[in-house]
Amino acid sequence: MVFCLENEEPRLPLRSAMVHFQASEVQQLLHNKFVVILGDSIQRAVYKDLVLLLQRDSLLTAAQLKAKGELSFEQDQLVAGGQLGELHNGTQYREVRQFCSGSGHHLVRFYFLTRVYSEYLEGVLEELTYGPAPDLVIINSCLWDLSRYGRCSMESYRENLERVFVRMDQVLPDSCLLVWNMAMPLGERVTGGFLLPELQPLAGSLRRDVVEGNFYSATLAGDHCFDVLDLHFHFRHAVQHRHRDGVHWDQHAHRHLSHLLLTHVADAWGVELPKRDYPSGQPFPPHEFFNYNSTEDFSMSSHLGCGPGVNFVPGPLPPPVPGPVPHGQHRGPVVHRGMPRCAPSSPYHVPRMGGPCRQRLRHSDRLIHTNKLDRQPPAHSGTWPG
Template sequence: MKCVSHQQANQLLHNRFIVVLGDSIQRSVYKDIVLLLQKEKYLTASQLKSKGEMSFEQDCLVEGGCLSQMHNGTQYREVRQFQSAHYLVRFYFVTRIYSRYMQSILEDFRQGLKPDIVIVNSCVWDISRYYSNWTDDYKENLHKFFEELSGTLPEETLVVWNLAMPLGERLKGGFLVPEIKHKAPQLRYDVIEANFYSGTLANAYGMDVLDLHFQFRFSLHHRTKDGVHWNALVHRRITSLLLQHAAQAWGVSMPCPLTAVEHTEATAQQPVFGNATKPAGMCRMEGAPTYHCPPPSNYFSNMDYLYRPPHHSEPYINYCHEHVMRSRHTRRHYAPYTHHRPSHYAQHGHY
């Protein structure tokens, strides 16, 4: 797969507010987006493993993490934020899809800036740390979350529900405290069941569903030794899937990238996706849109191209997107920050 480049990510997300909600996998999704907005590099192994640090690639820790007690409990908090002149990216660590803490996050959206993109998943903690019979509780919390989220965000906000990634047979993740180690052999099957519930409900509430479990079912060699987390190549692939989908939702053509990503020690022993044999789960489905390559000569000539109605592409209502369960309705052209946006958030302050 040809990954989205630094330059394409910059242009697509120019003056956009991106929010990522979820566990440690979602934290790495946030980190890869922040890194790609600044340079053509992959995350290092140490960056993928770190949590709660004061700063990552010029972002800042706003709440929780090393500012308070570091632990693996369900009350762990971590809020991170990357802000520049034209980007605002925020991450909230959550261990349950609906709780008092999640209600406070939704209140942030009501009182503050409205996100342009919300990328969210909560699954493994929900089904392992709260109830042995998790099904009814998880379904109820999903209903509450989707209903409240729908009433909080404007219609133009793109909400992407990521299905949980495949788990290994032997797990060593931080969420797997001694009290629940007996659940480890069954957990990978519970994730499949939970993905069915969450994907179906997200679809029913009009959210877009990105099936990461399906996408990476044949990429298990890129999973780390703990059986839970994934390497930098997979996270760049996830970022590319998300940004390609956002481009399609906004009716923007996403051509093939022209630049190669600089390798780090985290990827030196692994082939890049573009040079490796494409797994069966990553092939293009019939009827999916074609990304044009090379781009027009004037494609990168103006940073605000996103805000002009594109003449060479159509919103994704007109065809079935290959990575989502359903195609959303056509969105109005939405560019809330076309002019200079005053800084509502201090570089290292509270939101």
């Protein structure tokens, strides 16, 4: 992360640092993997785009992005909630979806959350404990937490973040990769379904509350050695792909998000990504994907240690070792990496991991070995070699 003073020249948007995956490559990357996605409607769209990309190289339609609780989407199945129950915008809304490929080699499940930690989440964790163990967990919950649970929502959010990371530590196997998706930037005017009409006065402060919530969630996830993908950073200049409700994003943004996420996962698993040349004059994503807008900068509160007049902009990690970058080969996404993971068994040859991998320490072990960890060299940044 970097902190930029207001009087500095605005930074031009960075070119995307990711690989453009094809459906066949996603199928190979997630071969025999169980993926669990938890979160709100944004994460539901993450689930839908991944399910679609596991089957073919096409984008979601506007109708598919807007649909909620449908009985079936692209060969998946509504397991609970949604149209099997009652469609509403209350905090008790539930929706559980699951996709199993025809080959039986890909399993993706989605749980709708309205709060990052709750009795309902405990039920989800119990399912994951006694069912098949997940290989990849992707999670985010922020907007509902900060807007639907009273005046002390930020304090409750911080406490619940600590609870959920402790519980994930206890429940998930050491080989499971957990990626915390930071909340994406909101528009100046928010009219999403989660924000009831009587809560509209909160819309003005909510976009800054999201930045503060992202700060806490990324810090706590890092403390628990989980991975963080900074979507707020990646999409801060792609606001033309955000819908008019100020919350949701179009199909191009979600495909961009999927590529960032899959690049991160491949790096964490030590999978060597494909190197290909793209057609001349057609970089991906196009330059038009990003559009710098100075009004989209966010100022952090002084109690976070940034002081007044300082813009908080999550920035890229240190650059990789200098070297030639062939055309079409991209560096990894901006991520905040926890401890190096133990690579699960997979069909891939892993040339990048020469020595034995380290297990993710349990919470109690980290408390004991805090001083030792502080003296160790920093973990791998997740940036692809040049």
